[in-house]
Amino acid sequence: EVQLLESGGGLVQPGGSLRLSCAASGFTFSSYAMSWVRQAPGKGLEWVSTITRSAGSTYYADSVKGRFTISRDDSGNTLFLQMNSLRAEDTAVYYCAKRYFDWLSHADYWGRGTLVTVSS
């Protein structure tokens, strides 16, 4: 059974940093692209970033480019999102999602999310 478990969310001040983790199990992690998608309170879904298999390439939304970094540890089956220079508008539930195959494919499994709140 595919499982994705996010962690690392919490309350942080504007300008601060957080590192999210997503522990994956139930599939061969290294064989799939992975994404982060966020959802602000009461709002819709917003794609944040995708990393290809073998971390060959990374892609970012303009809203986070230069501030967020996606990475993966295939030996530990874990996806990461390093978030720097956080802003109030980054407040959201952050979901980890497995892509069906490579980076241009649908997301077939999602974690339950971790809440990031940016506030003073």
Add this chain to the structure above:
Amino acid sequence: DIVMTQSPDSLAVSLGERATINCKSSHSVLYRSNSKNYLAWYQQKPGQPPKLLIYWASTRESGVPDRFSGSGSGTDFTLTISSLQAEDVAVYYCHQYYSTPLTFGQGTKLEIK
């Protein structure tokens, strides 16, 4: 960026009746090389993550009831629930994965009339 626009924003349908949600993309999401539309539909219930219903515009995900179907090509797509059940109350999103930035529709809230 490819803008995804869903209609309507909200919809109330009687139990057992048909529900139809539309999604229009600002650019075609059909890859000519493989004739696939890079379009998925998700269902999200309160407090839960999105659940994949349909991918490649019309392929139903394993385990999804056959009352859910997807259609369309190029820039115009439809999600149809043939006979609405109480458990179908949710917000539905279309999503294009044709190019980055990957984008979602704004969501359609489906309720029982």
